[in-house]
Amino acid sequence: MIRSVVFDVGETLIKDDREWRAWAEWLDVPPHTLSGLVGAVTSAGRDNAEAFQLIRPGFDLAVERQLREEAGVGERIDESDLYPDVRCALEALKAAGCWLGIAGNQTARAATLLRRLELPVDAIATSGEWDVAKPDARFFRKVVEFAPGAPDEILYVGDHRDNDVVPSRAAGLRSGLIRRGPLGYLWADDSSVRENADWVFDSLVELPDLIAS
Incomplete structure (x- = not known):
């Protein structure tokens, strides 16, 4: 579950x-x-x-x-940067009863910018706030502390074989790779991904049904 x-x-x-x-x-x-x-x-x-x-x-x-x-050209994140499936997928997962978090290799400023988007998630953190970055095992220990449930009740979703799929599985979490972005396409059929990911999928809107099944 x-x-x-x-x-x-x-x-x-x-x-x-x-x-x-x-x-x-x-x-x-x-x-x-x-x-x-x-x-x-x-x-x-x-x-x-x-x-x-x-x-x-x-x-x-x-x-x-x-x-x-x-210089006034620093980091920016706004609604236009979101993939179009993000809000509807998050809302569907919330409706299904999932606790939702965001945790990635970003700056502390990126965490602030993400919070301003008011996404339907329960918590947001970044490596800049935690002072440890993926693929360090300590990052995924933070994820286990961050999210409710035993490690095998937590699904970590990303596009990166070495930063997301393999280390999250090594930490005892469930793992999913989204096939988009250059690395998602590059590694979707990689043997390490196939061995370690519970699911490889093309859109976040697929997640509620995958989890339910």
Whole structure:
């Protein structure tokens, strides 16, 4: 029985287009250049932040993020960034009696921006608030503390094989991969995903029926 569903953020609930485009403009490279490098390093099993180092060696993400804020081009999340299935899927899951949470690798500011959207969820947290990021096992221990139920009654949903599916299963949670965003498409048929994910699906609106079944 699934009592709680906890969602990743980027390319699960939120389209990452705006933020990657903003970083490309900040680094003065075409968006497809940065996107290509992010895909290359991630598919090689490396952290996507390494793409910044390839463009600007010595790049300090925390410093540059603060400089963007000071320049008035900092992080933004609004209704237009949500995937169109998000609100209806969350409402259906709430109606089915699930506790819902959001917990992903985002800044503390992103948590504030997400809360302003007033999504129908019970709680929101980010790695910036918890001071630990996926795929660290401590992140998923936080998820277990965060969401009601035993680990095997908590479903963690994301688009990333190495940050979402594999470590959530290792922590004893149930696991789902949504097939969207570059990584969701890349890894939907990966053997590790098939071994560790309870479900691979194309839209969040599929979740209520999958959980019920």
